[in-house]
Amino acid sequence: QKVSVEVLEHLEHLALVDFRDSEGVQRLQKAIQFADQLHEVNTDGVEPMDSVLEDRWCLYLREDDVTEGSCTKELLENAREKVEEYFVAPPGNIPLPKLEERETFLQGS
Amino acid sequence: LAPWVPVVGLEIHAQISSNSKLFSGSQVQFAAPPNSLVSFFDASLPGTLPVLNRRCVEAAVMTGLALNCSINKKSLFDRKHYFYADLPAGYQITQQRVPIAVNGSLSYSLCIDNKMSQMVTKTVRIKQIQLEQDSGKSLHDDTRSQTLVDLNRAGVGLMEVVMEPDMCCGEEAAAAVRELQLILQTLGSSQAVMAEGQLRVDANVSVHHPGEPYGVRTEVKNINSIRFLAKAVDYEIQRQIEELENGGTILNETRAFDSKLGCTVPMRDKEGKQDYRFMPEPNLPPLILYDAKSLPANMNHQQVINIDWIHERLPDLPSVKREKLVEQYGILPEHSFTLLNEDGLAEFFESVVKQTQMKPKKVIGWILKDLLSYLKQHSLTVKESPVSSFLLADLLNLLEKKEISSTAAKQVLAELWKGEGKTPLEIVKEQKLELLQDQKELEQICQAVIDGQENEVIMMVLG
Numbered sequence: 001q002k003v004s005v006e007v008l009e010h011l012e013h014l015a016l017v018d019f020r021d022s023e024g025v026q027r028l029q030k031a032i033q034f035a036d037q038l039h040e041v042n043t044d045g046v047e048p049m050d051s052v053l054e055d056r057w058c059l060y061l062r063e064d065d066v067t068e069g070s071c072t073k074e075l076l077e078n079a080r081e082k083v084e085e086y087f088v089a090p091p092g093n094i095p096l097p098k099l100e101e102r103e104t105f106l107q108g109s
Numbered sequence: 110l111a112p113w114v115p116v117v118g119l120e121i122h123a124q125i126s127s128n129s130k131l132f133s134g135s136q137v138q139f140a141a142p143p144n145s146l147v148s149f150f151d152a153s154l155p156g157t158l159p160v161l162n163r164r165c166v167e168a169a170v171m172t173g174l175a176l177n178c179s180i181n182k183k184s185l186f187d188r189k190h191y192f193y194a195d196l197p198a199g200y201q202i203t204q205q206r207v208p209i210a211v212n213g214s215l216s217y218s219l220c221i222d223n224k225m226s227q228m229v230t231k232t233v234r235i236k237q238i239q240l241e242q243d244s245g246k247s248l249h250d251d252t253r254s255q256t257l258v259d260l261n262r263a264g265v266g267l268m269e270v271v272m273e274p275d276m277c278c279g280e281e282a283a284a285a286v287r288e289l290q291l292i293l294q295t296l297g298s299s300q301a302v303m304a305e306g307q308l309r310v311d312a313n314v315s316v317h318h319p320g321e322p323y324g325v326r327t328e329v330k331n332i333n334s335i336r337f338l339a340k341a342v343d344y345e346i347q348r349q350i351e352e353l354e355n356g357g358t359i360l361n362e363t364r365a366f367d368s369k370l371g372c373t374v375p376m377r378d379k380e381g382k383q384d385y386r387f388m389p390e391p392n393l394p395p396l397i398l399y400d401a402k403s404l405p406a407n408m409n410h411q412q413v414i415n416i417d418w419i420h421e422r423l424p425d426l427p428s429v430k431r432e433k434l435v436e437q438y439g440i441l442p443e444h445s446f447t448l449l450n451e452d453g454l455a456e457f458f459e460s461v462v463k464q465t466q467m468k469p470k471k472v473i474g475w476i477l478k479d480l481l482s483y484l485k486q487h488s489l490t491v492k493e494s495p496v497s498s499f500l501l502a503d504l505l506n507l508l509e510k511k512e513i514s515s516t517a518a519k520q521v522l523a524e525l526w527k528g529e530g531k532t533p534l535e536i537v538k539e540q541k542l543e544l545l546q547d548q549k550e551l552e553q554i555c556q557a558v559i560d561g562q563e564n565e566v567i568m569m570v571l572g
């Protein structure tokens with residue numbers, strides 16, 4: 001089963017990933033095939049498990065005390081650009097260039 | 110022309126009133142220097158993990174109970190993925206599969222035809238309440254084509270309250286939100302001040318003909334007050350009706366309310382349907398809550414949240430407070446609404462009643478007409494009133510003992526309003542407003558008046 005161009009475009013848009021060429025797309029398809037093996041197990045009537053802890057141990061609850069913060073300088077050290085203690089970001093999400101406008105693109109999908 | 114049935118649902122985000130954030134120990138505070146209330150986890154630095162704040166869970170349980178919800182003893186956390194500069198992790202931790210509370214209801218009241226004397230009670234179903242993180246704040250600098258990001262708000266605990274589309278107009282939506290606001294403030298689970306972003310409302314609006322399936326809905330955001338909520342909803346209903354009657358179609362889109370123009374406009378950056386790729390939050394096991402029956406014997410007290418314990422300690426909700434006021438003081442239901450609608454007014458009223466012999470049914474007139482209108486004229490809150498409950502009670506006692514007339518009482522109140530520190534009695538003496546009680550003195554005055562107007566008296570006697 002091949003991944004359609006529409007699904008590919010959708011995935012690239014969501015994950016901001018560029019599959020770039022047919023090798024990249026094939027790798028994706030192989031990864032999907034690998035994961036699809038999960039469907040070989042019959043899970044009818046079985047509740048999905050979200051934690052190996054199940055009901056044995058409830059989530060640790062922290063007391064509502066202020067114990068962190070006040071490290072503006074440290075945090076801003078990671079910022080390439082800053083303006084008066086604000087992080088600087090582009091005006092909005094930069095959309096991926098459309099398929100037609102991209103240089104390397106899978107052929108004959 | 111076939112009638113249109115508008116359908117309105119609401120998604121309300123209430124910021125939890127807590128000292129620290131939902132999953133980290135940084136402080137929750139409204140105005141602070143940018144990025145000063147941010148922990149490494151809030152900034153999404155690698156190697157950090159979420160740790161759930163107990164107070165936030167209690168706030169959600171209280172709210173769920175107050176809204177008649179079933180509390181899920183086991184609820185789960187999920188990741189909701191999308192890219193935006195004020196969401197450093199690239200996902201928000203929320204409760205999409207199994208939220209903490211479901212299937213509740215909220216009753217609210219409306220005046221029919223703007224007459225307070227005709228109130229009708231309506232109910233809206235609460236689909237669910239979920240715990241989730243707030244995002245940071247983006248300041249758009251269009252001149253320099255950049256966005257400035259402040260993460261102080263990132264990670265603050267939110268309760269998302271989802272109301273089913275049981276409402277049909279702006280007025281109903283506004284009344285429901287107002288009642289929810291009062292409930293949250295009474296519980297203390299959220300201060301719910303819309304102006305400070307502690308209560309944010311998104312409206313889902315659609316229209317259809319009776320008997321036909323529901324129409325395409327739009328989501329309306331950027332609503333900053335309860336008044337604007339009513340306007341935004343009513344505008345959007347009208348817009349959709351006009352569009353459909355002109356043969357157009359409604360797009361399933363997100364629109365922003367422009368308060369200056371009083372209309373809704375499509376929002377940029379929200380093209381196409383979002384796919385949030387929900388997945389279980391791998392760093393958080395299920396949240397388990399207990400009740401009296403299921404309470405574990407030998408667990409650390411601090412790690413246990415007992416739903417029944419919280420239920421027993423819920424304060425009187427607004428609807429109960431109103432009933433008690435009506436029952437205890439014999440005031441009208443619509444009076445109780447006004448008393449609770451103004452912060453501190455009910456307490457002021459009760460305080461005056463305690464200090465005066467005047468019947469509560471008469472006191473309420475002075476509170477709602479004279480006091481409240483003064484406060485409104487000068488944009489003051491009850492707490493800022495220059496006339497204290499003690500002074501007002503003092504004045505009403507003079508009136509009750511018939512030492513002054515009610516006209517005189519209004520004059521004294523006007524004087525008291527200046528806040529010059531005089532007592533009602535002092536003002537009465539100063540302005541000579543005492544009612545004459547002496548029978549003889551009254552007869553003398555009347556006689557003098559009659560004597561002075563002989564001609565008029567003869568005319569009257571002759572008919």
